[in-house]
Amino acid sequence: MQVAVVGATGMVGRRLLGFLESRKFPWRGLRLFASDRSLGKKIEVGGQTYRCQKLVPGCFQGLDLVFFDASDEVSLHFVPQALKEGAWVVDNASVFRLEEGSFLLVPEVNGDLLRSFLKKIPVVPTVISGPNCVVVPLVMALKPLLPWGIQRVVLSTYQSTSGAGNAAMQELEAQSRSSLDQKPLVAKVFAHPIAFNCIPQIGSFQQDGATSEERKIVLETRKILERPDLKMAVTAVRVPTFFCHALSIYLECEYGLDLAEVRQALRAQPGVVVLDDPSTASYPLGISETYGAQGRDAVYVGRLRHSESSNTLQLWVVSDNLNKGAALNAIELGEMLISVLH
Amino acid sequence: MQVAVVGATGMVGRRLLGFLESRKFPWRGLRLFASDRSLGKKIEVGGQTYRCQKLVPGCFQGLDLVFFDASDEVSLHFVPQALKEGAWVVDNASVFRLEEGSFLLVPEVNGDLLRSFLKKIPVVPTVISGPNCVVVPLVMALKPLLPWGIQRVVLSTYQSTSGAGNAAMQELEAQSRSSLDQKPLVAKVFAHPIAFNCIPQIGSFQQDGATSEERKIVLETRKILERPDLKMAVTAVRVPTFFCHALSIYLECEYGLDLAEVRQALRAQPGVVVLDDPSTASYPLGISETYGAQGRDAVYVGRLRHSESSNTLQLWVVSDNLNKGAALNAIELGEMLISVLH
Numbered sequence: 001m002q003v004a005v006v007g008a009t010g011m012v013g014r015r016l017l018g019f020l021e022s023r024k025f026p027w028r029g030l031r032l033f034a035s036d037r038s039l040g041k042k043i044e045v046g047g048q049t050y051r052c053q054k055l056v057p058g059c060f061q062g063l064d065l066v067f068f069d070a071s072d073e074v075s076l077h078f079v080p081q082a083l084k085e086g087a088w089v090v091d092n093a094s095v096f097r098l099e100e101g102s103f104l105l106v107p108e109v110n111g112d113l114l115r116s117f118l119k120k121i122p123v124v125p126t127v128i129s130g131p132n133c134v135v136v137p138l139v140m141a142l143k144p145l146l147p148w149g150i151q152r153v154v155l156s157t158y159q160s161t162s163g164a165g166n167a168a169m170q171e172l173e174a175q176s177r178s179s180l181d182q183k184p185l186v187a188k189v190f191a192h193p194i195a196f197n198c199i200p201q202i203g204s205f206q207q208d209g210a211t212s213e214e215r216k217i218v219l220e221t222r223k224i225l226e227r228p229d230l231k232m233a234v235t236a237v238r239v240p241t242f243f244c245h246a247l248s249i250y251l252e253c254e255y256g257l258d259l260a261e262v263r264q265a266l267r268a269q270p271g272v273v274v275l276d277d278p279s280t281a282s283y284p285l286g287i288s289e290t291y292g293a294q295g296r297d298a299v300y301v302g303r304l305r306h307s308e309s310s311n312t313l314q315l316w317v318v319s320d321n322l323n324k325g326a327a328l329n330a331i332e333l334g335e336m337l338i339s340v341l342h
Numbered sequence: 343m344q345v346a347v348v349g350a351t352g353m354v355g356r357r358l359l360g361f362l363e364s365r366k367f368p369w370r371g372l373r374l375f376a377s378d379r380s381l382g383k384k385i386e387v388g389g390q391t392y393r394c395q396k397l398v399p400g401c402f403q404g405l406d407l408v409f410f411d412a413s414d415e416v417s418l419h420f421v422p423q424a425l426k427e428g429a430w431v432v433d434n435a436s437v438f439r440l441e442e443g444s445f446l447l448v449p450e451v452n453g454d455l456l457r458s459f460l461k462k463i464p465v466v467p468t469v470i471s472g473p474n475c476v477v478v479p480l481v482m483a484l485k486p487l488l489p490w491g492i493q494r495v496v497l498s499t500y501q502s503t504s505g506a507g508n509a510a511m512q513e514l515e516a517q518s519r520s521s522l523d524q525k526p527l528v529a530k531v532f533a534h535p536i537a538f539n540c541i542p543q544i545g546s547f548q549q550d551g552a553t554s555e556e557r558k559i560v561l562e563t564r565k566i567l568e569r570p571d572l573k574m575a576v577t578a579v580r581v582p583t584f585f586c587h588a589l590s591i592y593l594e595c596e597y598g599l600d601l602a603e604v605r606q607a608l609r610a611q612p613g614v615v616v617l618d619d620p621s622t623a624s625y626p627l628g629i630s631e632t633y634g635a636q637g638r639d640a641v642y643v644g645r646l647r648h649s650e651s652s653n654t655l656q657l658w659v660v661s662d663n664l665n666k667g668a669a670l671n672a673i674e675l676g677e678m679l680i681s682v683l684h
Contacts, residue, residue: 156590173522192627209648233656248577
């Protein structure tokens with residue numbers, strides 16, 4: 001299998017190359033593409049060294065599968081070229097996610113869509129999008145709760161700087177040092193200081209007062225859960241952490257929820273780990289000596305409780321935004337594609 | 343007026359002494375009390391130097407007003423003594439807040455309760471509690487919205503380490519430095535690392551899965567707004583910031599809300615500042631070059647928007663937990679008491 005990674009030097013691209021190795025992804029040939037400033041850069045994958053190449057006409061020829069982990073602009077421009085040149089595409093950008101009839105997939109949640117599609121339709125390469133890095137853990141946690149008839153989701157996020165890329169993490173690090181040493185802060189990536197501060201804006205503002213991030217979370221969640229009517233209120237907040245996104249979720253359901261049954265349903269969901277023991281202060285965390293989500297694959301769910309009625313449920317969800325939120329989900333989509341095509 | 347401050351060397355106590363000066367609080371005599379390890383410590387207030395004294399029987403005699411900014415244990419033990427020895431008490435601890443018939447006050451929200459009480463009843467010194475540092479900004483933001491018939495409040499908090507005291511802030515600082523230098527972290531105050539991490543536990547866990555902090559927020563809000571039926575779902579989270587608490591609030595109301603009218607109502611609320619201009623990325627923040635809440639008096643409200651229906655409202659609220667969340671509210675309670683008694 002001839003595979004390529006576009007955006008190989010970025011945060012998600014690096015993690016994806018790691019997963020190619022650690023999950024023994026069945027590639028025979030590998031091409032790495034990067035932006036101009038990383039051209040020629042050497043990267044070792046599976047004991048071999050690859051040089052980062054430039055995206056040019058014809059560059060995808062002979063490839064079976066291309067992972068895109070670059071910007072919206074790069075995907076918009078080069079995904080159609082990759083398809084034309086005969087490769088399947090797994091895309092982590094947002095540009096094709098909401099297109100009518102396009103695939104927006106989390107394998108454990110709605111991977112069957114692709115499986116049944118490929119059984120019916122002659123196989124022509126297409127693009128499969130991975131969702132926003134908040135949406136992946138959100139739908140992983142909500143999927144097992146659908147039988148209770150979710151009517152409303154109120155979500156506040158605690159999103160790490162790695163979601164905004166490498167430069168954003170460096171800004172958090174540099175500003176944190178400056179702040180601790182009482183030196184002036186330099187802000188380039190974020191509109192406001194991020195060190196020891198919370199910024200209630202991710203993306204740009206829409207007409208209705210929501211941000212583009214909040215809009216993505218609503219629309220992608222509705223599409224994946226096939227619930228266009230789902231009531232959702234989202235506030236997306238950047239917090240001064242490096243890795244992992246945390247989600248404070250409130251649900252209203254049609255039917256009363258028994259917490260023991262909810263736990264059982266969540267435990268039965270592949271990819272979800274329930275971590276919920278108040279007696280030992282165990283709940284999902286990004287960083288922890290024993291079970292932090294950072295660098296791990298699972299979506300961790302805890303702090304399960306009702307508010308005033310048994311039709312409501314509160315949850316606290318943490319997962320590594322670069323892993324299941326992006327690179328791991330993409331690899332799993334690639335694995336699923338291979339298993340269906342062969 | 344003879345005044346005392348219990349807990350004078352703590353985070354809130356220090357701020358309170360600053361407000362005594364800056365707001366020209368009419369004190370003639372001042373006594374400062376502190377825990378054993380700060381006994382004899384000298385503190386300058388208004389150009390005079392005071393020595394921290396020990397709490398002993400009779401220590402409140404001759405005082406008119408005592409501010410308590412110490413622990414629940416200290417208030418439980420010494421507030422009754424202060425009342426017996428003839429002083430009024432403004433208490434920032436939680437122990438008397440929910441007592442039937444006790445005063446739990448934010449002057450701009452429900453200060454009239456005390457005013458009308460003192461007009462009817464012979465003047466006997468009593469205790470006036472200031473609310474939890476999340477509840478103060480919450481009720482300041484909700485009060486002007488009560489005419490729309492608030493039915494449900496879903497709240498996720500972003501609470502700074504100063505809410506857990508001086509040692510907690512030092513832990514954030516030390517752990518942040520260690521983390522940046524890739525050295526091992528030492529955790530004493532918090533159950534988990536707080537540097538570059540979010541901890542979804544403040545206080546201890548209750549039987550129903552909520553934390554003591556979440557329970558306080560619900561019960562105190564209902565008491566202050568005189569809405570024992572108010573549906574509330576709260577998730578209280580410690581984030582790696584030093585100052586200011588931020589609140590992501592979702593409301594369901596009986597009547598449709600017009601955003602222009604909501605803004606007008608919020609602007610008319612004393613102590614509230616509306617900061618809500620997406621076009622200039624203006625919204626409430628703890629730290630900002632121009633309008634950060636840190637060290638300021640106001641409760642900042644922004645990111646006003648509907649979710650799917652006009653009966654819903656989302657808000658983002660930030661205020662300095664040590665100022666309006668604690669010390670400033672206490673001073674204002676003292677000022678109100680003086681104006682009513684004299």
